[in-house]
Amino acid sequence: MLETALTGAAELKFRDPAKARALAHALERVSGEVGHTPVSVMHVCGSHEQSIAKFGLRAILPRSLNVIMGPGCPVCVTDVPEVDEAVVLAQDGVRIATYGDMLKVPGTSRSLADAQTAGARIDVVYSAAQAVELARDTADEVVFFASGFETTAVATAAVVLADPPPNFSVLSAHKYIPPVMEIVAEMPGTKVEGFLAAGHAATITGSAIFERFVERHRIPVVVAGFEPLDILAGLVKLVELVRDGTPTVVNMYPRCVTPQGNRNAQEQLWRVFRTTGGRWRGIAHVPNGNLRLRDEFAHVDARKKFQIDVRRLWDHAPPTLTQLCICGDIMAGIASPSHCSLFGKECMPDTPVGACMVSSEGTCRIWHQYGGHPDL
Amino acid sequence: MSASVNAAPAAGAREEVVSLKHGAGGRAMRRLIQETLTAGFLDAPVDGIGLAAMDDGAALRVGDRWLVVTTDSHVVHPIFFPGGDIGRLAIAGTVNDLAMMGATEPLGLTCAVIVEEGFRRDELERVQRSMQETCAEAGVTILTGDTKVMGRGELDGIVINTTGVALTPAVVPDAGLRAGDRIILTGTIGDHGIALMARRHGLAFDTELTSDVAPINALIRAALAAGAGSVTAMKDPTRGGVASALHEMAEKSGVGVVIEEPRVPVNPLVRSAAEMLGLDPFHIANEGKALLGVRPDAAERVLAALRAHPLGAAAAIVGTCSADHAGRVVLDTGLGRRLMTEPEGEPLPRIC
Numbered sequence: 001m002l003e004t005a006l007t008g009a010a011e012l013k014f015r016d017p018a019k020a021r022a023l024a025h026a027l028e029r030v031s032g033e034v035g036h037t038p039v040s041v042m043h044v045c046g047s048h049e050q051s052i053a054k055f056g057l058r059a060i061l062p063r064s065l066n067v068i069m070g071p072g073c074p075v076c077v078t079d080v081p082e083v084d085e086a087v088v089l090a091q092d093g094v095r096i097a098t099y100g101d102m103l104k105v106p107g108t109s110r111s112l113a114d115a116q117t118a119g120a121r122i123d124v125v126y127s128a129a130q131a132v133e134l135a136r137d138t139a140d141e142v143v144f145f146a147s148g149f150e151t152t153a154v155a156t157a158a159v160v161l162a163d164p165p166p167n168f169s170v171l172s173a174h175k176y177i178p179p180v181m182e183i184v185a186e187m188p189g190t191k192v193e194g195f196l197a198a199g200h201a202a203t204i205t206g207s208a209i210f211e212r213f214v215e216r217h218r219i220p221v222v223v224a225g226f227e228p229l230d231i232l233a234g235l236v237k238l239v240e241l242v243r244d245g246t247p248t249v250v251n252m253y254p255r256c257v258t259p260q261g262n263r264n265a266q267e268q269l270w271r272v273f274r275t276t277g278g279r280w281r282g283i284a285h286v287p288n289g290n291l292r293l294r295d296e297f298a299h300v301d302a303r304k305k306f307q308i309d310v311r312r313l314w315d316h317a318p319p320t321l322t323q324l325c326i327c328g329d330i331m332a333g334i335a336s337p338s339h340c341s342l343f344g345k346e347c348m349p350d351t352p353v354g355a356c357m358v359s360s361e362g363t364c365r366i367w368h369q370y371g372g373h374p375d376l
Numbered sequence: 377m378s379a380s381v382n383a384a385p386a387a388g389a390r391e392e393v394v395s396l397k398h399g400a401g402g403r404a405m406r407r408l409i410q411e412t413l414t415a416g417f418l419d420a421p422v423d424g425i426g427l428a429a430m431d432d433g434a435a436l437r438v439g440d441r442w443l444v445v446t447t448d449s450h451v452v453h454p455i456f457f458p459g460g461d462i463g464r465l466a467i468a469g470t471v472n473d474l475a476m477m478g479a480t481e482p483l484g485l486t487c488a489v490i491v492e493e494g495f496r497r498d499e500l501e502r503v504q505r506s507m508q509e510t511c512a513e514a515g516v517t518i519l520t521g522d523t524k525v526m527g528r529g530e531l532d533g534i535v536i537n538t539t540g541v542a543l544t545p546a547v548v549p550d551a552g553l554r555a556g557d558r559i560i561l562t563g564t565i566g567d568h569g570i571a572l573m574a575r576r577h578g579l580a581f582d583t584e585l586t587s588d589v590a591p592i593n594a595l596i597r598a599a600l601a602a603g604a605g606s607v608t609a610m611k612d613p614t615r616g617g618v619a620s621a622l623h624e625m626a627e628k629s630g631v632g633v634v635i636e637e638p639r640v641p642v643n644p645l646v647r648s649a650a651e652m653l654g655l656d657p658f659h660i661a662n663e664g665k666a667l668l669g670v671r672p673d674a675a676e677r678v679l680a681a682l683r684a685h686p687l688g689a690a691a692a693i694v695g696t697c698s699a700d701h702a703g704r705v706v707l708d709t710g711l712g713r714r715l716m717t718e719p720e721g722e723p724l725p726r727i728c
Contacts, residue, residue: 017638017710056712228711350397360654370714 014227020060023232028062030239038066040191041238042184042333044177045072045198046361047226053370055228065239068192068333070184074148074175075101075359076331077280082173083107084310086145089171089302090120095138097131098145100124101359102173104352106322108313112145128152128159135168143302147173150204153291154265157272160293160300171302174291176275177201178209183284185217189334192219194238199225199253204269206261207251218247225253272297281355282328321346327354330363337367344368402616402718406430406624425477425549430628432476432611433540435547442547444479446470447539455499455533458571459586460663463506466536468663469614471514471591476550476610476666479542480597484519485511488537493528503534514591516540548600551628552609558675559633559695560668562595562688563588564641565618569660570649585645590664595685599668602681606674612666619658620718621667622705629669632701638710641690658707659719669697 031039043049049069052058061067071077084107090096096112103113103122116122121140125131128144135142146156153174160170181195197210202223210221220241224234234252241248251257271294278290293301302308324342329335337343337356343364347353356362360369398408409430418428424442425435433446450466460468467485474482487507491500511517567588574585592612600607609629613621618640626633642657650657664687670678675693682688707716 015711020711053714054709056707056709056714059713060711369717 014225014229015055016229019229020232023229023236024060024062026236027065027232027239030236030243031062031064034064034239034243037064039064039193039239039242040066040068041194041196041235041242042068042070042192043072043196043198043224044070044181044184045196045201046076046359046363046366047200048072048196048198048224048231049363049366050361051226051228051231053366056370057228057231061235065235067196067235069330069336069363070192070195070333071180071280071283071331072198073331073356073359073361073363074152074173075099075105076327076355076362077175077180077283078102078105078147078173078355079279079281080106080108081279081310082171083111084313085303085308086112086143086171087115087120087313088308088310089143089306090115090122091118092306093121094306095121095123095134095140095142096145097123097125097134097142099126099147101361102145102147104358105355106352106358108310110313128155132159132162132164132168135165139167141167141169143169143171143306145171145173147175149175149177149198150201150269153273154204154262154269157268160272160297161268164300166299169300169302169305170293172273172290172292174273175280175286176289176291178205178213179275179288180280180283180286181210181213181221182217183286183289184332185213185219187284187332187334189332192333193242194220194222196231196234196238197221197223199223199230199257202251202253202257202261204262204265206259206266207249207257208259209261210249214247214249220247221249223249223251223253223257225256280331282331321353325354327356327364330356337364340364399615402620403623405616425547429549429551431550432473433479435477435479435544438543441543441545442479444474444477444542444544444547445539446473446477447537448473449535449537451532451535452572453532454572454575455503457575457587458584459567460589461503461506462534462536463503464510465589465663466538467507467510467514467516468589468591470538470540471516471593472612472664472666474540474542475591475593475596476548476612477544478546478548478600478607478610479544480593480600481544482514482516482540482542482593484517484541486520486522486539487518488522488524490524490526490531490535490537492526492531492533495534500534503536510591514593516591546605548607548610550609550611550625553625553629553631553633553669553697554608554671555631555697555699556672557608557631557669557697558672558693559622559635559697560599560670560675560679560682561618561640561692561694562592562599562666562668562682563664563690564643564646565613565662565665566646566650566657566660567643568663569617570646570653570655570657573653573655574649585643585649588662588664590687592664592666592687595682595687596666598681598685599678599688603670603674603678606671607668607678608671609669610666613662615661616719617657617659617661618667619656619705619716622716623718625667625669626697626705627703629697630702631697631699632704632706633695633697634701634706634708635695635716636708636710639692639694641692656719658716 131144222238273291275288277287298304356364571585611621682691705716
């Protein structure tokens with residue numbers, strides 16, 4: 001009746017309801033065999049939560065399995081001082097280019113969107129390359145306020161290495177995922193027995209990067225893709241590893257991820273960036289969790305190029321609602337949006353109080369977008 | 377600027393200016409209308425369906441029949457789009473609103489046109505021809521009209537308002553759903569909105585996406601005849617898409633609605649384009665489709681009548697009403713279940 005043009009079999013293959021039901025049954029059986037309830041596993045990726053919510057998967061997950069949403073949203077964990085740096089630069093007349101999600105992330109007293117309303121020039125870009133283009137088209141200073149995990153950090157590294165114009169620099173808020181898994185694994189409040197690792201970050205880092213983590217913490221890691229069947233199959237494998245007490249790394253996304261990852265991309269990433277400790281909003285100080293430009297790229301580093309004094313933002317009191325926000329607990333996996341008194345009331349996508357409601361990768365935003373009642 | 381100015385306003389706080397989200401067909405729009413525009417008009421006694429019902433139109437008892445009246449203003453960018461234009465939209469929109477009240481044989485339409493200085497005469501003629509053709513399709517004519525020209529920049533191109541009147545022996549409200557009713561969708565969803573988006577943003581596809589804009593009064597007439605009193609509610613999923621229309625029907629009727637996503641007809645091209653653009657087809661506007669609530673024993677009969685008409689060939693039973701989840705819309709994705717949400721503000725620039 002209708003032409004099938006763009007929707008290929010490849011997509012539908014990973015959305016087959018009968019296979020999903022079979023996997024859900026397997027998940028129930030395996031979870032029951034673990035010997036205690038609930039079994040708690042964590043994913044560390046907003047895209048996983050997107051898929052789980054969009055396809056209503058929580059409704060078919062067994063009660064004996066607790067799938068916790070971890071700190072998988074790079075925008076959400078961008079800390080207040082990082083936003084403040086961008087706001088100060090913007091107020092000083094520098095053009096800020098950034099991903100759309102970053103606009104509404106609250107700083108100490110204001111967000112970039114507030115600065116824009118007050119007259120600052122903020123450009124929303126879809127890629128690091130677009131920010132460079134913007135700089136080439138103007139004589140103004142352009143600062144790319146860069147956020148994201150390994151995947152987008154590689155894109156930033158590529159433009160830094162490609163000889164950008166002298167009026168271009170980078171304010172890096174890039175984060176590195178493996179260290180925060182260590183933090184979460186050691187948090188007293190969490191009882192994470194296994195991690196579902198994000199497939200797209202692993203295309204860069206490779207699945208072998210989790211070997212050391214598994215050795216140290218004796219917790220299994222399964223790398224999974226983002227279609228519904230990818231996630232369900234990943235969860236079955238993960239709970240099997242928990243049941244068998246065999247903490248290993250298993251790559252359930254081999255059509256995209258190799259053990260070694262993308263060597264070329266890694267090389268670019270580490271040529272440009274080094275890891276440094278820093279706060280992740282609402283989580284903790286994460287040793288080696290932040291990616292900053294190496295000294296040899298000081299000329300492209302906005303933190304070195306400009307005197308950024310964020311203290312002048314501090315005489316404004318933060319909005320009082322912020323004190324009620326539990327984004328931190330939600331990102332650490334010890335609370336869900338339904339525990340928050342602001343969720344869906346004072347805190348809405350139009351008027352976000354916490355960063356989790358800002359980004360399309362944020363747990364609160366995802367829950368709100370898909371109804372906020374995942375157990376139907 | 378003081379800190380309090382920067383604090384996020386509470387969601388319940390009153391906003392001082394009207395924004396685009398208030399025109400998006402969702403909750404924000406309904407709230408604005410209820411808080412401002414309908415004030416003082418709601419208490420007037422009406423023998424029939426008046427403003428308070430917030431239905432697709434009004435219905436007044438005249439002897440043993442009902443006089444149905446509805447009005448709609450149309451703006452769209454671009455004015456000419458794949459599958460239609462503002463003229464076709466202006467006729468189909470009002471004819472369909474009448475049909476959604478059960479009035480499928482309009483007595484006639486009025487048409488008010490406001491044009492911006494500098495608007496091309498040949499384009500105006502093209503719009504007029506399109507209105508003529510669409511009127512012929514719907515079996516209706518324009519009885520009276522009004523024309524205004526405004527200065528350059530005082531409006532954007534052209535605005536067309538049409539009002540329709542019709543007599544019908546029985547009115548179908550949008551609030552009549554009962555537990556057990558089946559929900560029938562008369563065809564594929566998202567075509568109009570996605571076609572406009574693709575055109576506006578220069579997205580290229582092998583096959584051109586076309587709007588579904590069409591008068592569907594004859595289609596609805598066939599369904600009502602087959603249903604013989606068993607069609608309990610109707611609504612056309614225009615701005616805000618199927619999601620907003622279903623929410624409004626569920627809320628007003630006090631029932632829950634469960635939609636089975638795999639049964640919902642979506643053109644694969646529309647599905648792919650929506651996924652690419654990060655849009656939900658349930659949030660996208662349609663201009664030639666209807667949602668019908670039908671008593672369970674009549675559902676297959678009504679479905680057959682719809683499918684026998686060219687504009688209803690892809691019609692499907694897509695859901696069921698229940699006493700559970702009153703006022704809510706549950707989506708069964710085939711893989712799991714979740715709530716269907718209404719779009720927050722405009723998912724795209726203006727499209728109808």
